[in-house]
Amino acid sequence: MSKLLTFLPLLIELNQKEKRAIGIIAAIVLCVFLLLGLLVRLLLAVKDRKGRKIDEYMYDLVQYNLITTPVQFRSYVFRRESKNLYLFNRWYIRILILTGIGLSLYVWLVLKGDFSVILQIAKEFFPVITWPTTEMFGIQLISDWPQLAQRPIIHPDLNGFITYVAMLVTLIVSIKLICSAFVYYAKIDRSNKMSSKAFGKNLDNLANGGGQLHGFD
Amino acid sequence: MGALLKTVGYGFLLVVLSPLIVLALALLVIYIILDYLILELVSIPMFFKGKSFKHDDALTLKLKEKIANAKAYQEMKEAQVNAYQQSLVTPSPIPTSTIPPTPDSTTHSSSPEVSEVNAEDVTKDLDDHGGNNNE
Numbered sequence: 001m002s003k004l005l006t007f008l009p010l011l012i013e014l015n016q017k018e019k020r021a022i023g024i025i026a027a028i029v030l031c032v033f034l035l036l037g038l039l040v041r042l043l044l045a046v047k048d049r050k051g052r053k054i055d056e057y058m059y060d061l062v063q064y065n066l067i068t069t070p071v072q073f074r075s076y077v078f079r080r081e082s083k084n085l086y087l088f089n090r091w092y093i094r095i096l097i098l099t100g101i102g103l104s105l106y107v108w109l110v111l112k113g114d115f116s117v118i119l120q121i122a123k124e125f126f127p128v129i130t131w132p133t134t135e136m137f138g139i140q141l142i143s144d145w146p147q148l149a150q151r152p153i154i155h156p157d158l159n160g161f162i163t164y165v166a167m168l169v170t171l172i173v174s175i176k177l178i179c180s181a182f183v184y185y186a187k188i189d190r191s192n193k194m195s196s197k198a199f200g201k202n203l204d205n206l207a208n209g210g211g212q213l214h215g216f217d
Numbered sequence: 218m219g220a221l222l223k224t225v226g227y228g229f230l231l232v233v234l235s236p237l238i239v240l241a242l243a244l245l246v247i248y249i250i251l252d253y254l255i256l257e258l259v260s261i262p263m264f265f266k267g268k269s270f271k272h273d274d275a276l277t278l279k280l281k282e283k284i285a286n287a288k289a290y291q292e293m294k295e296a297q298v299n300a301y302q303q304s305l306v307t308p309s310p311i312p313t314s315t316i317p318p319t320p321d322s323t324t325h326s327s328s329p330e331v332s333e334v335n336a337e338d339v340t341k342d343l344d345d346h347g348g349n350n351n352e
Contacts, residue, residue: 030225037228064287085249086256087270093253174246181245 025141043182050183051190054081058191062198070195077191081184089180096173103166111159121163124153 014022054077061067067076107115128150134143154160231238256270263269 033228
């Protein structure tokens with residue numbers, strides 16, 4: 001921070017070209033934030049839509065007083081969604097475990113326990129990218145488009161095939177688990193919000209001429 | 218302009234909070250794996266008893282039955298209240314006790330299936346509940 005403050009007077013003495021460069025950098029940063037903000041908005045909309053799935057089974061339970069307190073509400077959603085998590089993800093996790101066991105057996109029996117071969121193949125599959133940087137105001141800043149330092153190396157043999165299959169399975173299972181975690185969070189979050197809203201004594205509900213379920217909007 | 222600024226703010230928040238978000242997602246994934254391991258262990262004795270989480274749909278049906286009962290009970294209550302309010306609006310010289318019950322209240326009250334369902338019955342079901350495919 002002190003480094004930045006020492007360079008602050010320099011900003012006033014910048015020439016037109018440098019000012020334009022700073023303007024372009026600020027515009028790029030703003031665009032990146034805007035794109036990320038749009039992504040967040042999209043995720044929030046998806047979260048809201050997924051969270052509303054609990055309404056399908058909670059509405060009747062609340063409507064007919066089968067669930068009467070916020071604690072019961074949250075507890076029911078938590079238990080039901082925990083079981084749903086198991087039912088939806090069990091085969092993905094089983095396949096991941098079986099893949100891990102298969103890969104370990106292959107390394108142990110064929111490669112004599114040398115795991116580095118598999119790790120090397122996995123590492124070489126990804127390209128290596130370097131970002132050219134330049135020093136500006138005492139800070140290293142990206143100055144150009146990234147350069148390809150190393151192209152991906154494909155191994156068209158049995159070791160390569162087994163490694164790629166294991167990587168693909170891990171990727172698919174990871175994506176599925178992250179999606180499930182997001183959906184689970186959306187449902188639990190909605191249950192936490194709605195439990196107090198549906199049973200809370202809210203004068204707005206009376207003013208609207210409604211009953212207990214005005215919380216379910 | 219406000220919406221645009223809000224969107225940029227969301228983007229800024231995402232950048233600032235990204236380590237926390239990644240951590241939270243990682244913890245949730247660990248939770249899913251633990252959930253899987255626990256329920257997998259629970260399902261082993263269930264397997265030897267000839268049960269599984271899949272077959273717990275019957276309990277969902279039981280819950281549906283409870284909902285139907287509660288619905289009928291509530292409708293019966295409403296019908297009784299309506300009948301009582303009507304008797305207040307149109308007072309008659311005949312005593313209320315001699316008025317025959319309304320068809321609605323007769324059918325519901327004579328039904329053996331209709332009973333008051335309390336929350337404890339439901340929460341008992343929840344322990345064994347299998348869950349539906351709601352995702």
